[in-house]
Amino acid sequence: MSEMCFPSAKKGVLMLLLLLVCLPLGACSEEPVRLGFSGTLKGKYSDLGVQGRNGALLAVEEINAAGGIDGRRIEFLVRDDHNTPEGAVKADKELVAEGVSAIIGHMTSSQSIVAVREMKDSGIVYIAPTTSTPLLQGRKDNFFRVIPTLTDLSKRLAEYSVDKLGRRRLAVVWDMSNKAFAESYKSFFTETFVQKGGKLVGEVSIGRREGSLDWQKIVDELKGMKPDAVIVVTAARDLAGFAQFCALNKADWAIMSSMWGYTKELIQTGGKSVEGIIFVVHFAEDDPEEGYVDFKNRFIKRFGWPPNFAAAFGYQAVLVFEEAVKRNGGSTEGLAQIIPGIAFEEGLIGPFEIDEFGDVVRNGHIVTVKDGNFVTVSKGER
Known part of the structure; x- marks a missing residue:
């Protein structure tokens, strides 16, 4: 009888060993963190949407390669808002139904205003890369951004x-x-x-x-x-x-x-x-800052072309999400109370801090087009 029980006992020991191995890693049995992206991916406004998505995707891939957020991988779900109010709401409802913890988006101000208004009862958190309308400024809600107002x-x-x-x-x-x-x-x-x-x-x-x-x-x-x-x-x-x-x-x-x-x-x-x-x-493409140059090289290696400001801000929006979840002990609940106060002393393109209303301040630079390139005329101060 003891011989018949031995395989079960052995199996139990193996399961215990597996659990002990998994606990320090925190990833063996954890569900992934679901993060959404919503922006325009086709048409004449897609230069913002595609680059913003790619910047966010690069951040997600790098976070996952480093072990995820507290051992949890990020599952990145993307929707096209088709640059219409109806498309924005439809895309966001689909993402919420898929269980995302936050949405990186939208890329244009008009879509963000509609989304924030129509999705307020869902409790979903928005972290916008390029929405700079002042119509969403100074409000305590679930909308945050990494670009200042215009x-x-x-x-x-x-x-x-x-x-x-x-x-x-x-x-x-x-x-x-x-x-x-x-x-x-x-x-x-x-x-x-x-x-x-x-x-x-x-x-x-x-x-x-x-x-x-x-x-x-x-x-x-x-x-x-x-x-x-x-x-x-x-x-x-x-x-x-x-x-x-x-x-x-x-x-x-x-x-x-x-x-x-x-x-x-x-x-x-x-x-x-x-x-x-x-x-x-707020973003000078010829900026020699070490952090941006390194990001630019990684982006080109991944996607085959240089990033624009939407890509840089899309990347940083994901970093804000990552930092919020870490500060929240790995939980994705109540992020709207965690994000205010998050600051980066060494961002890709200078430091920034998200204030109590979800807004930020950054430098402004005079830039022109010269010999087929964007060239900085003068750098601004905060």
Whole structure:
């Protein structure tokens, strides 16, 4: 009888040994941490979404390679929000149903505003890489971000255009399809431009419907306004199209852009016509900081092309999530109370801290396009 019992006893000993081995690792029987991503992955706004997803994916892969979060792997679930309010809500509901603990997203302000409003009862935490609308600023909710609001950047660019470039007559081209961002940006820019002694001579809105834009008609309309500066608040592809028609028409106004247009797709699409466009950004692609250079090399090795600001911020959004879970003892419950106060002294592109409202402050740099590259004109201070 003892011989019959021995295999069971031996099995029990083996199970006990396995448990003792697993306990220090904390991963043998732990369920993975599920993390979602929601952003636009197709169409003319996808330069932000694809890069933001890839930056987040790189962070997830590196965390998992290092053993996960307290021994738990991150399972990364991705959805396309199709750059529509309906698509954003549908994508996020699917992610919540899949059991994600937080969502990295959205990449545009309009989608974030809809998602935060429509998903508030779900309790899901958002960590947005590139949503910079001030309409979500100073609110205690489940929305956090690693990019500052657009307010300081738009004001500084307006000041630069008047004080450094000597421009006095302003026209605005802005995309209504991302109204939560574009309308706020043009308002802050215009207000500062006028306060500095400039004059608003007119504006043109785009994005009311799908289809190709008649840039020649828009340039002709601007000519009648006689501006010496045009602020363009659009995605990179539209900014490139506008710049090409400005070059064809030998327009002599200075072109300035929000950070929305600050991606490599601008240079790839616009060629020489985008030379000289001026931005104020939180992320300088020619930044020599060691942390960013190392990240850039890892990103290129993984994906085959350089990162843009959306990739860097997507990566950092995942690091915020990782740090929150660690501070929470490995639990993903109640992260909205844990994230405020999280700070990184040595981020990819400078230090930052998330305040009690989920907002951050970063440096702003003057950047232009020169010889087919983004080049920093002057570095800003916090």
